[in-house]
Amino acid sequence: MLIECHNMSVRIGKRNILSNINLSVHAGEIITLVGPNGAGKSTLFKTLIGALSPSAGLLNKASDLRIGYVPQRLYIDDTLPITVSRFMNLPRSHSPKVVAQALSDAGVAGLDKEQVMDLSGGQFQRVLLARALLGEPNLLLLDEATQGLDHRGTADFYRQIAKVRETRGCAIVMISHELHVVMKQTDWVICLNGHICCQGEPDVISDSQEYRALFGLDSHDDAALNLNEPQLQAASGTR
Structure with a gap:
């Protein structure tokens, strides 16, 4: 167990x-958070990272927890000449071997001498992923890292x-609006809208009434929903 939340609430100012929130993150699993804008997904990430503190409930972290973070976007002045290698070594230096391995694991091996400004959107997101891998995290957090692709x-x-996940063995928690795209790559889906509306395996969640209502989808086959319903976990439950 890397992270466990028990009845956790987060308040910013006077707003809850x-x-x-009840959830758990185990080593080696991929979890996808889905929910509308303003649902609290980024707030949950900030709380897991430690930038925000729970206002109620418990947040337990493994003593050896190492978090890597891939942001939604990162602005770099396009007049600033900086190579991928230099970017990977900010704010502190890493050995060329460590940098090369991180770039390889992120699928952009050999780009170290390229100018960051010359990268495509997809290449740059993979460089951000490689940068997050430099600290050898056992938990990766991806905040809508594919936005713009x-x-x-x-x-x-x-x-x-x-x-x-296969090469590094780390757990991955990612925010996405594209459940249909990530279904094959994720183990568990959590639907969030200020609270956990439902959670379960991706094919179960995509057929759940809570998920469809959350995104304003048309009603689905009630028979299929009834068959899947026992597999859904209540919002207050954990695995």
């Missing part, structure tokens, strides 16, 4: 952003994430 680039990125 998250309420009664086309459908093909998004699918390729998620396939690379699955490879990272």
